[in-house]
Amino acid sequence: MEIDLRSKIRDIPDFPKPGVRFRDITTLLRDGPAWRHAIKSIADVYRDRGVEMVVGPEARGFLVGATVAYELRVGFVPVRRPGKLPARTLRGEYVLEYGQDALEIHLDALEGCSKVLVVDDLLATGGTIKATLDLVRQLGVGVVGVAFLIELTYLGGRENLKDYEVTALVRF
Numbered sequence: 001m002e003i004d005l006r007s008k009i010r011d012i013p014d015f016p017k018p019g020v021r022f023r024d025i026t027t028l029l030r031d032g033p034a035w036r037h038a039i040k041s042i043a044d045v046y047r048d049r050g051v052e053m054v055v056g057p058e059a060r061g062f063l064v065g066a067t068v069a070y071e072l073r074v075g076f077v078p079v080r081r082p083g084k085l086p087a088r089t090l091r092g093e094y095v096l097e098y099g100q101d102a103l104e105i106h107l108d109a110l111e112g113c114s115k116v117l118v119v120d121d122l123l124a125t126g127g128t129i130k131a132t133l134d135l136v137r138q139l140g141v142g143v144v145g146v147a148f149l150i151e152l153t154y155l156g157g158r159e160n161l162k163d164y165e166v167t168a169l170v171r172f
Contacts, residue, residue, distance in 0.1 A: 003037040006170045009150065023150050023172065025060065025121055038169055039064070042119065042147045043071040045167050049144045052113045053077055057103060057132045058084075060121035064149055068119050077109040077116075079132045090138055094131035103128070105135045115144050123148045123168060126157030133164065 008031050010024040028034055042064075051072055056065025057079040069076035082091060082102050089104040110116065116136055120129055129146060136143055146161055151168030158166055 003034050005034060005038055005041075005149070008034045009170060023122065023152070025149060028149070029063070035067075038149055039067045039071050041169055042068050042149075042167060045147065046117050046145055047072065049117075050115050051117045051144050053110060053116045054119055055079060055105075055110075055116050055132060055136055056119045057128050061119060061132075064121050065119035068117070068147070072117075077105065079103050079105050079135060090135055092131045092135045092138070094127050094134075101127075101131075103131050103135060105132075105139070107139075110136065110139045110141045113141050115142050117144050118146045119148070120146075121149050123151040123157040123161075123166070124155045126160030129157070130160050133161075 008028040010027040012022040012024050015022040053075050054065045054069035055077045066076040088107045091104045093102045145165040147167040151171045153171050
């Protein structure tokens with residue numbers, strides 16, 4: 001049975017500031033059959049591609065990525081804001097519209113892996129996911145693909161991911 005995932009994503013106008021339309025996945029998360037369909041849809045694209053680990057940036061990337069990892073029967077590696085991981089980390093900085101931010105991954109998080117899938121909830125401008133991919137690449141691991149529940153096509157984030165296979169279930 002096909003499920004219309006777009007209809008499960010709520011639009012919230014003017015959040016977090018005027019002029020922004022927030023795509024809220026909490027309405028998708030609470031619908032068990034739709035959530036299962038979304039996770040299985042992403043996993044099915046990469047199921048036979050040799051994925052050894054799923055990597056996801058905080059925070060909603062944890063929800064989507066960990067669930068995809070479970071479906072693929074592989075582990076999950078979180079990529080976090082600075083100072084949140086307890087062991088030695090590799091840090092990557094990236095530019096935001098009005099400043100900079102940074103992400104970190106444990107130095108030993110991908111030991112023994114050669115292929116990962118990077119998963120997040122949303123592709124907007126691509127800054128966060130590009131920083132995540134840079135960390136994975138610095139650890140010497142190949143990326144099978146990058147997957148999202150939602151892609152905001154009008155922000156052009158896919159252009160920052162030209163070197164990767166990109167999967168997005170719903171495009172706005």
